[in-house]
Amino acid sequence: MYAWELIKETVLRKSFIPVIHLVWFCLYLVLPLVSSSGDLVLGTLPFILAGLLLPAIVSVGIFGDDIASGRIAVLITKPLRFSRLYLWRLAGIVVQGALHLAVAGVLLLGVNRVLGYGSTAQLPLWLVLSLLLLAAVAALSTTISVVVKRDYNLIVLIGMLLLVAVFKVNLASVHSPAVTWIRTLITYGLPSAEMLYRCGTPAGSFSERLGAVLYVLALTCTYATVGVVLLKYREFKRACD
């Protein structure tokens, strides 16, 4: 029963969360219509919107809100393993992400079949890849939320995204020890959207796809493990009276 309550809480904890889902659904309907490319691969839309952006927004302050408001003090004293508290909340984001992607798939099929826009090539594969990316980003964001104040949660994530974008645009061809270090960090330390993206394109071989999927799963587990350890050993101070 606690699992269900923790999953449910991830949707009900903030009134903006259902609104975000609705806005995203509207975007799936609108973006193919306004796209200049007549042969837009529709699967890339949920990959970016739901895989990358949705978990970053939905999981903001998932622990940080509790820590800032003091609710965490009561949660921590409940007879529940910290790993379960963390994992079922993460599961809540993944479950709402999965349901979101299912609806997105139906909407995109509708856009393609009824209105004739875009291409639905490998749409199921794109949805699975989106879910994998969503889980990795959600785990990273949830772990950040255990240590970073809620206000900085999204800023840290966006900062990481900008770091990747700047690096890809400006520094990818530069060879210096610092750039090599950043390249290694981006490639192996952050959820690699690029790696998963290649899985959705015809260029990716089976072994590459399998490797990418396993790597992202391992990364998700690593983020979650770090989050659980942080939750278990960090203090939740109150002001002295």
Next chain:
Amino acid sequence: MLAIECTGVSRDFNVKSLRGICTVRAIQELSLTIEEGRTIGLVGPNGAGKSTLISLIAGLIFPSQGSVLVGGYPARSLRARESIGYMPESPVFLGLYTARQVLLYHGALSRLNGADARRRANSLLDRLGLAEAANRRCYGFSLGMRQRLALGVALMGDPPILLLDEPGNGLDPIGIAELRELLCELSRSGKTMIISSHRLDELEKVTSDFVFLKQGRTVHFDTAAASSQQSLLRIGILTPCKGRLEDILPSYEVAGASDHEILVRVSEVRDVATIVSRLVGSGVQIIRVQMEKQTAEQAFLSLCRKGE
């Protein structure tokens, strides 16, 4: 059996100041044992370390030195958390949840099954006077309603140990009377309770056991003994005897004397007769005798002023 055992506990905090970061010791080598079924009032001036002590017992923070055991297990361990119900000073709930949903949520986290959680939630909503607000969302709740709900949350899993931080905050007089009744009932049912409060008059109606904290140390513990030791005998007199009191009452502490009144500290009721007979035997005319048992507040103030 011991419910709570603190052994040589110290807790330091790093505090930012204009000169940089300095270390403040909020709790200093505190040792404390609380037996099962006892209700303890945790009192002390601001900054005494009450909330820090409750946080240490609840497992929210760790001691810098020493150990804290709850029900024989280290604080914050799963076994320790199975025994406690915690009510914070300023409770916050998910605004979109109703009072009933909040209780069901915490019931689930306390590992109750659905039917038990619903039964317990309904019973607590009635008991805490929240039945009418059961289906209202929490964001509109007054401070008093939030306090009641927070107490319900602490009681949801029916834990044997309750840590209550200022439970009477924001309650109206009727709410305070109901809370007192509930706390007395919980105390009678064998719960171990630590109640931190500034309302000493209210605490005194629930328990006679107090832990006085001052600058992170326990100042006194056995308040029942302390109170009786510090009972005050107020004797109205017609015959001035200020200069002779040391001869008349050599073994008693005279707290004050004037031409019309003598104040003597007594430890037992039978001392009253001895004191009165000695005064009468010395020719002092007595017109009034009044025994004033020291309240917790007076004991607290006297303990706070000692060493100032």
